[in-house]
Amino acid sequence: MTQVVTVRRRALEASEERAQALRRSFADSGTLVVNIISSPGSGKTTLLEATLRRLTAGHRCAVIEGDVATERDADRIRALGVPAHQILTGGACHLDARQIEAALGTARLLPADILFIENVGNLICPTTYDLGEDFKVALLSVTEGDDKPFKYPAIFARAEVTVISKIDLLPHLPFDLAAVEEQLCSLNPHATVLRTSATTGAGIDAWCELLTERLGKKRLASAPV
Numbered sequence: 428m429t430q431v432v433t434v435r436r437r438a439l440e441a442s443e444e445r446a447q448a449l450r451r452s453f454a455d456s457g458t459l460v461v462n463i464i465s466s467p468g469s470g471k472t473t474l475l476e477a478t479l480r481r482l483t484a485g486h487r488c489a490v491i492e493g494d495v496a497t498e499r500d501a502d503r504i505r506a507l508g509v510p511a512h513q514i515l516t517g518g519a520c521h522l523d524a525r526q527i528e529a530a531l532g533t534a535r536l537l538p539a540d541i542l543f544i545e546n547v548g549n550l551i552c553p554t555t556y557d558l559g560e561d562f563k564v565a566l567l568s569v570t571e572g573d574d575k576p577f578k579y580p581a582i583f584a585r586a587e588v589t590v591i592s593k594i595d596l597l598p599h600l601p602f603d604l605a606a607v608e609e610q611l612c613s614l615n616p617h618a619t620v621l622r623t624s625a626t627t628g629a630g631i632d633a634w635c636e637l638l639t640e641r642l643g644k645k646r647l648a649s650a651p652v
């Protein structure tokens with residue numbers, strides 16, 4: 428038992444070292460890195476598609492997709508003319524920093540202004556893995572129910588941004604938006620909470636503005652003095 432714990436701790440430490448190395452390299456290149464986490468099907472790839480349609484006119488974007496199986500999400504991104512690499516975990520429920528490092532070593536994704544990482548659909552496991560990102564974004568779709576922040580508190584406490592997605596469906600669902608926003612605020616009072624619909628386009632401009640503002644701040648921080 429002690430040996431298992433020690434091996435796991437070493438693996439986590441090694442992954443954290445890789446994440447720090449990635450963060451240094453993203454700081455040098457001024458690349459904003461966004462780690463998107465949510466349950467399966469809450470709309471990560473659809474949000475990315477809507478985002479890329481707006482952002483690629485003025486910014487170089489690239490995407491790493493994490494899934495247990497299939498290249499479907501990477502294919503959806505490539506269909507927009509955006510470089511994308513699919514990591515297939517073969518069963519694992521999260522991405523780790525070594526997989527990101529390996530993807531960047533083999534796929535032509537960089538240089539990029541913004542690198543999006545769509546994590547494996549899961550609200551629990553990806554939460555503790557640092558991928559060298561600038562910030563984590565949690566998605567919560569209105570179809571998942573309004574009790575989820577308190578049921579899965581860790582991700583909503585760690586995410587700097589929570590996107591409440593699929594708000595076009597609100598008229599059809601018993602989803603108490605105010606109660607969800609209260610839960611989110613109590614878990615992370617400093618988080619930004621956005622409401623979006625990729626179907627109607629609601630909230631997508633605000634989300635893209637947040638990204639470009641964060642990119643601008645990162646560029647200022649990484650500019651030579």
Ligand SMILES: Nc1nc2c(ncn2[C@@H]2O[C@H](COP(=O)(O)OP(=O)(O)OP(=O)(O)O)[C@@H](O)[C@H]2O)c(=O)[nH]1
Binds near residue numbers: 466547
């Ligand atoms: N009504 C509505 N449907 C949406 C919206 N965004 C996504 N969807 C639908 O939700 C389903 C899942 O969307 P995806 O973007 O594939 O979800 P995902 O989070 O990437 O899924 P995984 O990668 O499998 O975890 C699709 O049928 C989308 O068309 C939205 O804003 N409104």
Ligand SMILES: [Mg+2]
Binds near residue numbers: 471
């Ligand atoms: Mg997806």
